[in-house]
Amino acid sequence: MVNIRIDGLDIEVEVGITVLEAAQKLNIDIPTLCYLEELNEVGACRVCVVEIEGEANLQPACMYEVREGLEVRTNTPQVIRARKEVIELHLSDHPFDCLTCAANQNCELQSLAKQHGIRELKYEGDRNQFYIDDLSPALVREPSKCIRCRRCISVCSDIQEVHIYDVIERGFDTVAAPAYNESLMDTPCITCGQCIMVCPTGALHEQDNKAEVWEALADESKHVVIQTAPAIRVTIGEMFGMEIGSLVTGKLVAALKRVGFDKVFDDCFGADVVVLEEGQELMERLESGRDLPQFTSCCPGWVKFCETFYPSMLDNLSSCKSPQQVFGALVKTYYAEQEGIDPKNIFSVSTMPCVAKKYEAQRPEMNDSGQRDVDAVLTTRELGEMIKEIGLDIKNLPDEEYDQPMGQATGAGVIFGSTGGVMEASLRTVYEKLTGERLEKLELKEIRSDGFKEAEIDLKDGRTIKAAVARGTGKARQLMDKVVSGEADYDFVEVMACPAGGCVGGGGQPIYSGRDKWNRMYEDRLQRSEGLFKADREKECRVAHENPDVKKLYAEFLEEPHSEKSQQLLHTSYQDRQMYTHEEQYAEERKS
Amino acid sequence: MSTKTISQEIEKQELDSDQQRFAELDKIIAANKGQAGVLINVLHKAQQLYGYLPREVQLRIAEKLEVPFSKVYSVVSFYSLFSTELQGEKTIEVCTGTACYVKGAADVVSKLESELGIAAGDTTEDGLFTLKTTRCVGVCSLAPVILVEDDVHGDIEIDKTAELLDKYK
Incomplete structure (x- = not known):
């Protein structure tokens, strides 16, 4: 421990922490811009400068380590002036389209300008003008709004290990971008959207699909249905100031009906179907011993990661589509048939905690229903904006029920939204089918050195299922290397591309500007996951194969898991994706 | 009788020369791999070989050195002595x-x-x-x-x- 003094206040703090962290203990909030605790501590923006006794120049608090007898001043006229100057310089190379910016009122640069009372632009000079990259179906990059904080680089390289971004060029031309400032479409970007979650400005955001959904809702010839992903019910409330992780399933349904959707369905129904299809596949693989481990395939970011970086393992990916796409294919076949609606007139929307789902819905092969299986994907953020646009506050709405016949789901489908949930849901069914007994609780144990979790399930006939769960593609890489080298002999592996708890921490979830410290994202997801597991406990039915509506679906339409019809509608194939080949052709295909 | 056209022949010669240079580049990479500051050294030698650093060369270096392409381009675009375009004589x-x-x-x-x-x-x-x-x-x-x-x-x-x-x- 060392004794230091900040703004005349004495405090004893542990060795190794920074002045910024020490000040926080005294409730002194030194403003920051590039800093993101544990993830990006690089001192790039200089907003957090403070006076240190004995130092000739101002020092960045986020980088300066405490030592015995250190004396710091965070609020002298010189510090305040310098801080303001730094912000003004950042503003001098920033486009002023705040009113129409995706990050309007949720921008750390904007907040800082307000906090420091900046009312005029002191410096006028050149401004960088870069093309807006909107070729990707999932993400939009606006490099002109980049403040070179490097957070996107850190999360993409250090956490996800995909390495799309770096600092390119030099001096005034410097920007964080892919090589050659190419479109994300031309890179191996897995569209997880974690860069959006950490970007302090509007330089990175999702493709906005609200307009086409409004258009479909206004079109009387269209029958517009929506499916809600498991993780939306524990985060949409946050868009309206509710506590993090609040479970608001009924209010969400009520809001969507008021927005004007003809039918509001639960994507967890799709998840239940996935459990049966994927479970069947796992049992077949366990029987034959071929292509083990089986990897889950419900996360489109992970699927693209595997296609790009581990193409030799594609046979191990479950051929089952994700719940979103399973649901999409069923809406335009099974549901259309039941209701006697021409599938051409159905506009199928999904709301997802994810931006990769936008990419997934646009994959050319996702049209097994004869149409686009899913027409538009909205993130939690976009959905919140739509609800606000019609003047509703979700807090004040009553609880309403999902529509039939695809509205009933089990607890198994609900926990798909949290890391480990897909595996637990599948194993509940597989275990019961193989042993005839109910799997009471799945204990996952954290393997500390690896950062991923493992479980072993005793099938009581001498056999066991060895399972593993990884969240974040960086961790998935470690796991994959072990699988490829033969060091690990798992039977079943779940991977979620998003590092903060899977879908509850997805790239389409609410962004907490200026407060979204990296470790805070982990705390948030614990609360959100808790919300999902609460929903699971509250469900009468917690195993997918007992869902009466799913039973009906198989009895009346699909026959059985892996039937010819389910193979055609609910299963897909994967392709080896070369890195850094130009995928413009792909984009063309998508447009036509 | 050969039915090959002149343009095919030229293409083949270009391809051969490309492959030769790639082989040379691979030797440079192999000789330097594992050393400190390897990326800049390899880029420097590759530029001597090609006269500049085209995209394919950067990609090959990234792949063989197991360095992200974004990192390679970051270094190339930072130093003014590296060029991504063919230089005059x-x-x-x-x-x-x-x-x-x-x-x-x-x-x-x-x-x-x-x-x-x-x-x-x-x-x-x-x-x-x-x-x-x-x-x-x-x-x-x-x-x-x-x-x-x-x-x-x-x-x-x-x-x-x-x-x-x-x-x-």
């Missing part, structure tokens, strides 16, 4: 240091640009000259100064630049 550098600037370096640049029909930073169509601007070369008493192939020419008179370039054609 001869480089003309116009000093734009303070003394030369005061003595009309900007006029010298625009005169050369119009004479060569290219913008500063570009290469003439015949591949002979690349025109660049450079920081102070340290002979301010001779301002304005240009360097052609490392020869220093001082006291440049605008109406005599054509004559000067002729010597290098």
Whole structure:
């Protein structure tokens, strides 16, 4: 421990922490811009400068380590002036389209300008003008709004290990971008959207699909249905100031009906179907011993990661589509048939905690229903904006029920939204089918050195299922290397591309500007996951194969898991994706 | 009877030469891999081999050194001595240091640009000259100064630049 003094206040703090962290203990909030605790501590923006006794120049608090007898001043006229100057310089190379910016009122640069009372632009000079990259179906990059904080680089390289971004060029031309400032479409970007979650400005955001959904809702010839992903019910409330992780399933349904959707369905129904299809596949693989481990395939970011970086393992990916796409294919076949609606007139929307789902819905092969299986994907953020646009506050709405016949789901489908949930849901069914007994609780144990979790399930006939769960593609890489080298002999592996708890921490979830410290994202997801597991406990039915509506679906339409019809509608194939080949052709295909 | 066309033959020769250079590049990478500062060393040697660092070369280096492509390009785009475009046989550098600037370096640049029909930073169509601007070369008493192939020419008179370039054609 060392004794230091900040703004005349004495405090004893542990060795190794920074002045910024020490000040926080005294409730002194030194403003920051590039800093993101544990993830990006690089001192790039200089907003957090403070006076240190004995130092000739101002020092960045986020980088300066405490030592015995250190004396710091965070609020002298010189510090305040310098801080303001730094912000003004950042503003001098920033486009002023705040009113129409995706990050309007949720921008750390904007907040800082307000906090420091900046009312005029002191410096006028050149401004960088870069093309807006909107070729990707999932993400939009606006490099002109980049403040070179490097957070996107850190999360993409250090956490996800995909390495799309770096600092390119030099001096005034410097920007964080892919090589050659190419479109994300031309890179191996897995569209997880974690860069959006950490970007302090509007330089990175999702493709906005609200307009086409409004258009479909206004079109009387269209029958517009929506499916809600498991993780939306524990985060949409946050868009309206509710506590993090609040479970608001009924209010969400009520809001969507008021927005004007003809039918509001639960994507967890799709998840239940996935459990049966994927479970069947796992049992077949366990029987034959071929292509083990089986990897889950419900996360489109992970699927693209595997296609790009581990193409030799594609046979191990479950051929089952994700719940979103399973649901999409069923809406335009099974549901259309039941209701006697021409599938051409159905506009199928999904709301997802994810931006990769936008990419997934646009994959050319996702049209097994004869149409686009899913027409538009909205993130939690976009959905919140739509609800606000019609003047509703979700807090004040009553609880309403999902529509039939695809509205009933089990607890198994609900926990798909949290890391480990897909595996637990599948194993509940597989275990019961193989042993005839109910799997009471799945204990996952954290393997500390690896950062991923493992479980072993005793099938009581001498056999066991060895399972593993990884969240974040960086961790998935470690796991994959072990699988490829033969060091690990798992039977079943779940991977979620998003590092903060899977879908509850997805790239389409609410962004907490200026407060979204990296470790805070982990705390948030614990609360959100808790919300999902609460929903699971509250469900009468917690195993997918007992869902009466799913039973009906198989009895009346699909026959059985892996039937010819389910193979055609609910299963897909994967392709080896070369890195850094130009995928413009792909984009063309998508447009036509 | 061979039915191969001339253009196919040229393509094949180009391919052979590409492959030879790739083989050479792979040797350079293998010889340097694992050493400290390996990326810059390899890029430097690759530029000597190719004359510049085209995208495919950067990609190959990234792949073989197991360094992200974004990192390779980050380094290439930071250092002004690395070039991603083919350079002319001869480089003309116009000093734009303070003394030369005061003595009309900007006029010298625009005169050369119009004479060569290219913008500063570009290469003439015949591949002979690349025109660049450079920081102070340290002979301010001779301002304005240009360097052609490392020869220093001082006291440049605008109406005599054509004559000067002729010597290098």
